[in-house]
Amino acid sequence: MSVITFLYIYAFVFGACIASFINVVIYRLPLGIPISKGRSRCDSCGTQLKWYDLIPVISYVIYRGKCHYCGAKIGIRGWLLEIVGGLLGCLCFYHYGLSLMTIASFILAEILIAVTFIDIDTMEIPNQLVVATGIMAILFAFIDPTVSLVSRVIGFFIVSAPMLGLCYIKEGAFGGGDIKLIAMLGFLLGTVNVLVGTFIAIISAGIYAIILLATKNTKLQAHMAFGPFLSAGCFIALLYGSQLLHTYLALYGL
Incomplete structure (x- = not known):
């Protein structure tokens, strides 16, 4: 594997992981729930999710879009946002290369993703x-x-x-x-x-x-x-x- 290929894979994985966190922000911020408070739970059965239930992109595919514990269907939006986050990581790296601008532009992109979906959901x-x-x-x-x-x-x-x-x-x-x-x-x-x-x-x-x-x-x-x-x-x-x-x-x- 070439170095450039590894860097793109790293950018995608990093982007998907940050996007997974942004999903939490999109859900909790409008509800006034502290972002750092507690681990994620299933909205249907309330079971606290373990780390292997929250692997970006992969967990959703493995469990076929359902809760591992109660079988309730999980919306596809979060999974798509993780993929978009990964792709944005690759795009920022492609545009700026190994530089602070890559990290800064990616963080901005993730903030704007949160803005986008909270505004869609709440009009605020x-x-x-x-x-x-x-x-x-x-x-x-x-x-x-x-x-x-x-x-x-x-x-x-x-x-x-x-x-x-x-x-x-x-x-x-x-x-x-x-x-x-x-x-x-x-x-x-x-x-x-x-x-x-x-x-x-x-x-x-x-x-x-x-x-x-x-x-x-x-x-x-x-x-x-x-x-x-x-x-x-x-x-x-x-x-x-x-x-x-x-x-x-x-x-x-x-």
């Missing part, structure tokens, strides 16, 4: 995750010299301020969590990339809304979680913002 973004994103933004300011401090400060306001203004014009236009999240991501990404990320978020959210309306799965006045789109758009912008911007401008000969 917990302040704890906003603070975690802010901590990552400060860390990026030290390890990513490609973005200037001025760009970061402008990035903090350039999207969050208009979103806040829209809330005064139309009450409930955006959630407070969305505004705080994009402010932190704006400082992390800088002016250009936060605009790219927001553009991706708006376009993807618009397409999703059109699909929901066309299939009559929602009403025109219904609220929709915007955090998942901001999270995905800004993470894509972190990795590929410059390339996407140059490609877009090239379409217009700029």
Whole structure:
């Protein structure tokens, strides 16, 4: 086995393990349950799960998506998130190689996964995750010299301020969590990339809304979680913002 292959396998396993922890965060944080309190239990029979019941990706396959003790069906979302976590670990390593940026970008990705699914489940973004994103933004300011401090400060306001203004014009236009999240991501990404990320978020959210309306799965006045789109758009912008911007401008000969 080559060294590079081993590193990719390690990145996947590490990513899947962290994603398994993020599953706990997604479940416990909205309920106000301390993340570090006690080991996981089966939601159906209450049996405390042992370490071999919690091996990321593998345990779900071995037990065929059921509790090892009572046979109750376990939702597939957690298993899929573990796989996504592993793939994100590989993606970050592919993009940044052996560097602090690999670890930092992966941790950010996992925080944004938690934001995404908690927002989908509850229509709220917990302040704890906003603070975690802010901590990552400060860390990026030290390890990513490609973005200037001025760009970061402008990035903090350039999207969050208009979103806040829209809330005064139309009450409930955006959630407070969305505004705080994009402010932190704006400082992390800088002016250009936060605009790219927001553009991706708006376009993807618009397409999703059109699909929901066309299939009559929602009403025109219904609220929709915007955090998942901001999270995905800004993470894509972190990795590929410059390339996407140059490609877009090239379409217009700029």
